Amino acid sequence: MAQSVVVQVGQCGNQIGRCFWDLALREHAAVNKKGIYDDSLRNFFRNVDTRGNDDGIDISRGKICSLKARAVLIDMEEGVVNEILQGPLKDIFDSKQLVTNVSGSGNNWAVGYKVFGSQYRDQIVEKLRQTAEHCDCLQCFFIIHSMGGGTGSGLGTFVLNLLEDEFPEVYRFVTSVFPSGEDDVITSPYNSVLAMKELNEHADCVLPIENESLFDIVSKINHMVTSGKPGTTVKPESLVTLNEGGIKKKLQEKPFDTMNNIVGNLLLNLTRLDQMFSDAFSKDHQLIQADPKHSLYLACALLVRGNVQISDLRRNIERLKSSLHFVSWNQEGWKTSLCSVPPVGHSHSLLALANNTCVKPTFIGLKNRFSRLYKKKAHLHHYLQVDGMEENCFIEAVSSLSSLIESYNELDVTKGFPVHDQLRLNIVI
Template structure:
């Protein structure tokens, strides 16, 4: 069973990461009633006894420890995570923090904190690697709009390539919107992207504005049938809380929930059995035809289940159709305007292989593929449904429309740089990058 170490960097990375661990535990608890440590647990967790000794497969879960690393140059978010119900998943060896912050400056995270904390970070990564039997990938979660997530995240990607060259580096990054309130976010985004393209093996961008639009759209629909919004959405859906208490979270929490559910569905085949299993290595191998064309777009369906199924229901074929609609993507792009270099579909729940093949044949004529790669479809079938839903479909594809998002970042970067806005500590690095 391949194992994965999750590296959460910066405030946003740790907030999404905390939702990821919360939801993944809830999912495993639902489908593993006997609390037996098995291969599905081993992908992201270690089982230890009270003395810290590792316990093998087939034993009862004694003390779970996450295969992860919490990194932030401000203690606030990490402190909240450690005080929450998932805090006991992490030991002091898995936490690297400071109390000064990066000031939303990529250069501070990359050129100051990177070298300063290099040995601590490297020791923490090595400890995690040594406790894996078959380490396949490092899964990086960060935002590229702030200082720590972009700067220190870029430094860590370089460090991972230097010290663990044979281990996959999969980066899930949150991209700032055009009206982001961080003035330096265009600098941070471009500088971070340049490092990720050079050193990560696959990039999964998620845009803040796309998440906000999805939450607004779902919220307006949920309250449009003469009932309160919180009653229209079934507890346990992707956009709601993980425990199914019925409380509808704020838009900010709902955005984190959507991003966390994307990662959970992406890694479902690594954790549970199915007729076609897909792991992060398969995604990178099949959906990245050229080394530098490594940015993937993603979408999920359904994002929530209505409490009254008669009000809002989606049949199986409609779920596949929704995954290819513009409004369902977690990046503000139009997939129909671009060319698909590769497309991956991961299904969960009561969806048969025949259903998957039938929908691929139905949707294929509506999509544009290059003549040399018309059959590049990667499929995965996981028998275990997500918690709170009978089934779902995740679509991950390599589409040339991602250039729309990248061009928008470059335009915002150029506007600031031409006016020499906020060129202080970033200045020499930005000028060097432009040259």
């Protein structure tokens, strides 16, 4: 059975990770009533006999054991990690899985990447190796981080590089939370563009998520809760909500917790079956501000859970194919997956993962915000005073981003989609 390791970096990464581990435990508890340590648990957890033996223990036989998450928690501000260690999930982590500091990265990619990367490199490698050694068949690393701050963007992409060096054969999947245009961190465009270059060069797969889209989804869920329409009411035990208190109160008072739960679930919608497939391709149900239906698909994977038949899946693909534009060399670029076990609180769910040129405006907006800052040389000295950081790092990073935009742009041109004039120009800074 292949196993995965989750690497949570920075405040945002660890907050999302906390929701992920809670989700994983609650889902398994809902299905595995006897508490058997089975393959589904083995994927993200190891079972430690407190008397010294590892793995393969049958919990139902009454042996002394403890589940430990296959995870490494990294943050240069220890507040969120301490909250996790003092909360309901404290028993699934221990000090061997933690790398923390107290000073933080000052919202500076260079501090996270250059300073803390160099300072904590050996310690991080040791934690990663220890976690990997507990896997029989390590399949992939999941990195969770944000792009706007210093630790998530800088140290997060430093860890990505480490993984490529130390585990070159293991896939690297990255969940990256992109800042909104109105982000509170004024240097977030710098951090994001510098991090984008590293993602572009070292990640096998990036799942981009925008805070603005998460806010929109939370608003939709809030509307569903209050409207009480048949087939759209969020159930109290739904994993998209929190653990305590009423749903309505949760959504109104703790929207960020609900947003993190959505990322933890990568849950796109809460509707009925055929509508669920339509929603997965609509702009209102994306985790970034994008409209995939009016852009070009390179590939698409549909992961369905619950009481859904293969005939339902095929029927909906055939129904939607004519309205979706695929590249000429991959017209049948579909991957599908069916799991009969639904998420807790729902009869079925659908996750659509796609490579689509609709991501281009997100990158263009990021490049424009970067250029406005860089043209004024605003806050640049905070980065350049870090050892090993040169102004050329900014030039290379924005050039990498421009090349990525142009790659998507060239695909759109071949299909006849509208192209913004600014995409044809080299960036001017």
